[in-house]
Amino acid sequence: MQDGGGNSYVGRFAPSPTGPLHFGSLLAACASYLEAKQRAGRWLLRIEDIDPPREQPGAADRIIRALESFGFEWDGPVHYQSESHEKHLEALAFLEASNLTYHCGCSRKDLAEAPVGPLGTIYPGTCRSGSDASEYAVRVRVDDTVVTFDDRLQGKQAQSMLTESGDFIVHRRDKLIAYHLAVVVDDNLHGVNDIVRGIDLMDSTPRQIWLQRLLGYAIPTYAHIPVAVHPDGDKLSKLTGARELDVEQAPAILINALDALSLDTPSELVDATLPEIWSWAAEAWDIGRLAGRQSIIVPNQQQ
Numbered sequence: 569m570q571d572g573g574g575n576s577y578v579g580r581f582a583p584s585p586t587g588p589l590h591f592g593s594l595l596a597a598c599a600s601y602l603e604a605k606q607r608a609g610r611w612l613l614r615i616e617d618i619d620p621p622r623e624q625p626g627a628a629d630r631i632i633r634a635l636e637s638f639g640f641e642w643d644g645p646v647h648y649q650s651e652s653h654e655k656h657l658e659a660l661a662f663l664e665a666s667n668l669t670y671h672c673g674c675s676r677k678d679l680a681e682a683p684v685g686p687l688g689t690i691y692p693g694t695c696r697s698g699s700d701a702s703e704y705a706v707r708v709r710v711d712d713t714v715v716t717f718d719d720r721l722q723g724k725q726a727q728s729m730l731t732e733s734g735d736f737i738v739h740r741r742d743k744l745i746a747y748h749l750a751v752v753v754d755d756n757l758h759g760v761n762d763i764v765r766g767i768d769l770m771d772s773t774p775r776q777i778w779l780q781r782l783l784g785y786a787i788p789t790y791a792h793i794p795v796a797v798h799p800d801g802d803k804l805s806k807l808t809g810a811r812e813l814d815v816e817q818a819p820a821i822l823i824n825a826l827d828a829l830s831l832d833t834p835s836e837l838v839d840a841t842l843p844e845i846w847s848w849a850a851e852a853w854d855i856g857r858l859a860g861r862q863s864i865i866v867p868n869q870q871q
């Protein structure tokens with residue numbers, strides 16, 4: 569394994585502790601892990617614990633224990649996003665000092681009539697010239713730039729910052745740092761240079777690239793993997809009743825996950841140990857098999 573140095577690969581898995589590890593999140597963990605292994609890189613684990621209202625007590629520990637039971641080995645300590653709060657504030661201060669942001673006093677009600685695009689409400693710019701509201705969010709300005717990136721699996725992507733995103737929040741009204749800002753600060757801090765994650769986050773990438781540009785960060789490469797869905801097409805998530813993984817069944821579940829990621833595991837693997845399964849998978853891994861795919865229908869026993 570390479571350590572640090574110049575151009576070496578650094579990937580990561582960055583779960584939010586909003587619930588236990590389920591089969592959908594296991595797919596993102598496996599894909600990012602195998603990509604890092606195959607490229608002789610480092611793989612970091614970051615618990616994105618900066619949104620206490622959405623967190624489930626104990627979920628972070630359960631996720632970590634579940635990952636251990638599945639045989640994942642991360643490089644370095646587990647990172648907790650809350651530990652880099654000072655860095656988030658520094659980045660926010662930089663954006664503010666560079667006059668790239670403004671205070672927005674609009675409430676949800678104020679925005680009820682605002683246009684809604686595929687990414688949600690497009691902020692109409694009401695507070696662009698300032699707000700003296702005592703409770704405010706901080707928004708970053710966008711312009712008519714079309715942010716493009718070449719996703720390693722999903723191909724060329726483009727998003728108009730003005731008409732599809734609009735000025736977006738980097739510091740919430742409740743004084744929590746917004747996800748887009750925290751994620752780019754932490755990826756930059758840890759030298760992450762390739763991001764393998766679910767396609768449900770692909771719409772967020774242009775806003776993250778926008779921030780990376782404003783903050784002068786290197787832009788990582790991205791590979792958005794298909795998302796696990798129930799046979800009826802709903803995304804597997806806590807909301808749609810995705811079950812906590814049974815770590816007693818880790819080898820069998822891991823094999824199901826590898827098959828879901830198009831690896832065609834051989835039948836002999838059924839009797840293999842976790843290290844044997846991982847070493848087979850690291851050899852066989854081919855992220856290209858997921859190219860252009862947006863969803864993976866998950867077998868019933870795994871929902």
Ligand code: GLU
Binds near residue numbers: 581582583584616765
């Ligand atoms: N914490 C995010 C989630 O669990 C993922 C962030 C990312 O991979 O960029 O959905």
